[in-house]
Structure formats: structure tokens, C-alpha cells
Amino acid sequence: MSKIALFGAAGAIGHSIAAALRAQGRPYRVVGRSRQALAANFGADPLAEIVTWNPDDPDAVRTAASGVDAIVYCVGVDYSKFELHPELMRKTLDGAVAAGVPRMLLIGTVYPYGRPHTTPVREDHPREPHTFKGRMRKAQEDLLLAAHAEGRIQGTVLRLPDFYGPGVDKSFLDRAIQAATRGGAADMVGPLDKPHEFVFVPDVGPVVVRLVDTAEAYGRVWHLAGAGVTTQRELYEEIVRQSGRRPKLRVAGKTLLRLAGLFNPFMREMVEMHYLVTDPVLMDDSALQQLIGPVGKTPYPEGIRQCLQAAQATVRS
Structure with a gap:
């Protein structure tokens, strides 16, 4: 089984993915800026390897990425600093490529679509962001997909709607x-x-683990919709x-x-x-389920x- 590194592991989605890996007994790496925060969240798990990084230091990024088969990228930024999204992705990509990491999965959002033209929205919907945050998220995706097209790394994006879950304070609910x-x-x-939809955070991790291990997943974007x-x-x-x-x-x-x-x-x-x-951007995730099979979704x-x-x-x- 491949070893996965979770960049931005301390957030809600990182915890969900870690829980899914733990359930399979798979060793994994958690990467963040603060060793203290990572230790508080993952220090009790013998499967978790704790590694700190400084995205402004190419050597630190390369070290954090070395020796893993895939990176799941769920690095968050302050809501007022979205210009950092493409910058951090570029630095992480360069480090991952230098370290020889074969695959990267980006946890994305619906922001790059802008206002929806259809309901529900499929992955081939035009990306026409009319907001600054949408443009920054699109630029982040473009960097990864371009690196895939250039053969530098296998890349894929999993877009999520709004989410909620136990202890998730960044939720409308x-x-x-x-x-x-x-x-x-x-x-x-x-x-x-x-109309609105929410994905339950504990449901995300098992999907990410299945997707990151699926060779056919790379080179395009996927949706994980909410529970209706x-x-x-x-x-x-x-x-x-x-x-x-x-x-x-x-x-x-x-x-x-x-x-x-x-x-x-x-x-x-x-x-x-x-x-x-x-x-609202209501998502169609039938393509994802055709690829990896039925997806478990916790009823509201x-x-x-x-x-x-x-x-x-x-x-x-």
C-alpha cells in the first residue's frame, strides 16, 4: 500500500483522511507548520509520522515530501489571504517533483465555477469565477493540472461543497x-x-483514500456531492x-x-x-461513483x- 502524506493535516478534512487511513492500519505522514499542533492532534497515533515544513524553504518542502507515494493537499489559508493558494501550491509542487513524489490530490472547492449555468453541476461545467477567491482557487487547480499535463506529476482534484461535522467550527451550521x-x-x-447541500466531513476521508489509490483518477477533476x-x-x-x-x-x-x-x-x-x-452550486458526483463504486453518505x-x-x-x- 502506498504511503500518503497529508499536507495541511490539522484541518477537519485532514483529520477525516487520517481516520480513514488509521482504520486500514496504514502508516501516513502529517505535515504542517507547527510540530506542537501536529503532536496534539496526531501524537497518540503510532501510525502517524509527524513532519514540519516551511513552504518558503524549498529544502523543507522537499524533505517533507520525500519518501511518500502520494500527497493529499488540503492546506488552508486565512480567508483574507486567498492570494496565497496558488503561491503555496507552486512551492509544494516544485518540492514534490524534486522529491520524486508520483501523485498529488488536491482538495478543491466549487469556487472556480462561479455562478452555475446548470443544476446539478458536472465536472465539465465551465470554470468562470467572478470572485477573487474563485480565481485564486482556479489558479491553484491549473498549476496541478498543468504539471500533470507536462508529465511532472500525476495530479487530480476532488471538489467538495460546504461541509459540516462534529467539532467543525467553519460551517454554516x-x-x-x-x-x-x-x-x-x-x-x-x-x-x-x-436549495443547498453539505458533505459530512467523516465521509470525505474514505473517498479520498480510495481515489488517491485509483490510477484512472489522475489528470482530471472529480466531485463529491453532499447527502442530497x-x-x-x-x-x-x-x-x-x-x-x-x-x-x-x-x-x-x-x-x-x-x-x-x-x-x-x-x-x-x-x-x-x-x-x-x-x-447554489449543487454537484453531480455520478462520475466519481462510476469510477470507485458507491460512496457512503451520512444522512443529515x-x-x-x-x-x-x-x-x-x-x-x-
Whole structure:
């Protein structure tokens, strides 16, 4: 079995992939800037090899990539610094090629598509990003796919929709989950009744592990869709039903996001991506399932149950 290095392992998706590798008894490498953070997250797992990197140091990148058969790239950046995405990808690609890594899988987003022309969206949908963040994500993808076309490395992209899961705080649903367990208001970004989809983070890891080991996966883009089309309001009502509490619902539209952005940099950065709530990109992942077989997707009620359970455990501790 190939050894996989997770660049950006400390995030939610990295944890999911690590869990899938652990379930198979496969050794893996976790790569990040902070050894302390990596040790806190993976130090108890004897299968995890901890390696730090400095993307600005070519030798450090090459060392972090040496001796693995594939890199799964899920490096995150601050929401206000998306210009770093192509820059970090270029540096990582150069180091991976220098180290002789055969394959790389990028965890991508729907941002490069821009506003959808069709519903659902297949992988051959035009990439026409009208936002800065979309252009940066497209540039990141282009670097990897160009390296594949040039024969420097085998590259592929797995695009995900919005996600949620136990302990995942960067989710549209997290504030409602926290309000249902800790009290306070459920702050959400609306409108809430538009179609939407979410992928449950623990479902991602097994798909990534299967995809990275599939030779036919490389040289193109794949989709992993959520567990069906829903709405944020439906999921809020599911949180209410399961928790037995109805926290006050505060919904921020684009105007309120813009006003909040005068004081909150993160809210300011969300304004340009608000179209994803009003004009959602709903994904078709039939091609992925034809390639690797049926994909397990946790139903929304069960995903909400696990999120609430994890949040309640945090309260008790």
C-alpha cells in the first residue's frame, strides 16, 4: 500500500483522511507548520509520522515530501489571504517533483465555477469565477493540472461543497449547533430556504483514500456531492427537533454581512461569496461513483445527531 502524506493535516478534512487511513492500519505522514499542533492532534497515533515544513524553504518542502507515494493537499489559508493558494501550491509542487513524489490530490472547492449555468453541476461545467477567491482557487487547480499535463506529476482534484461535522467550527451550521447546546443565538447566513447541500466531513476521508489509490483518477477533476439537496432552514429545524431547544435565529443577508464587515474582517470577506447561498452550486458526483463504486453518505439527521453529541460532550467537559 502506498504511503500518503497529508499536507495541511490539522484541518477537519485532514483529520477525516487520517481516520480513514488509521482504520486500514496504514502508516501516513502529517505535515504542517507547527510540530506542537501536529503532536496534539496526531501524537497518540503510532501510525502517524509527524513532519514540519516551511513552504518558503524549498529544502523543507522537499524533505517533507520525500519518501511518500502520494500527497493529499488540503492546506488552508486565512480567508483574507486567498492570494496565497496558488503561491503555496507552486512551492509544494516544485518540492514534490524534486522529491520524486508520483501523485498529488488536491482538495478543491466549487469556487472556480462561479455562478452555475446548470443544476446539478458536472465536472465539465465551465470554470468562470467572478470572485477573487474563485480565481485564486482556479489558479491553484491549473498549476496541478498543468504539471500533470507536462508529465511532472500525476495530479487530480476532488471538489467538495460546504461541509459540516462534529467539532467543525467553519460551517454554516456550527453556530446553530452551538446555540442548541450552549445557549445564545443561532447566527446563520441567509436566505435559509434556498436549495443547498453539505458533505459530512467523516465521509470525505474514505473517498479520498480510495481515489488517491485509483490510477484512472489522475489528470482530471472529480466531485463529491453532499447527502442530497436540503436547505439551511430544514437543517436548523432538525437541530431544534433533536436538541429540544429552539435558539433564537439571527439571519445575515448580504447587506448585513457588508455592514458587519466594517468591523469584522471575516464577514467582509464573505460578502463576495454570498452568491453561493442565493445561487447554489449543487454537484453531480455520478462520475466519481462510476469510477470507485458507491460512496457512503451520512444522512443529515444522523450527521446532526453526531454534531450535537460532540458539542454536548464539549459542554460537559
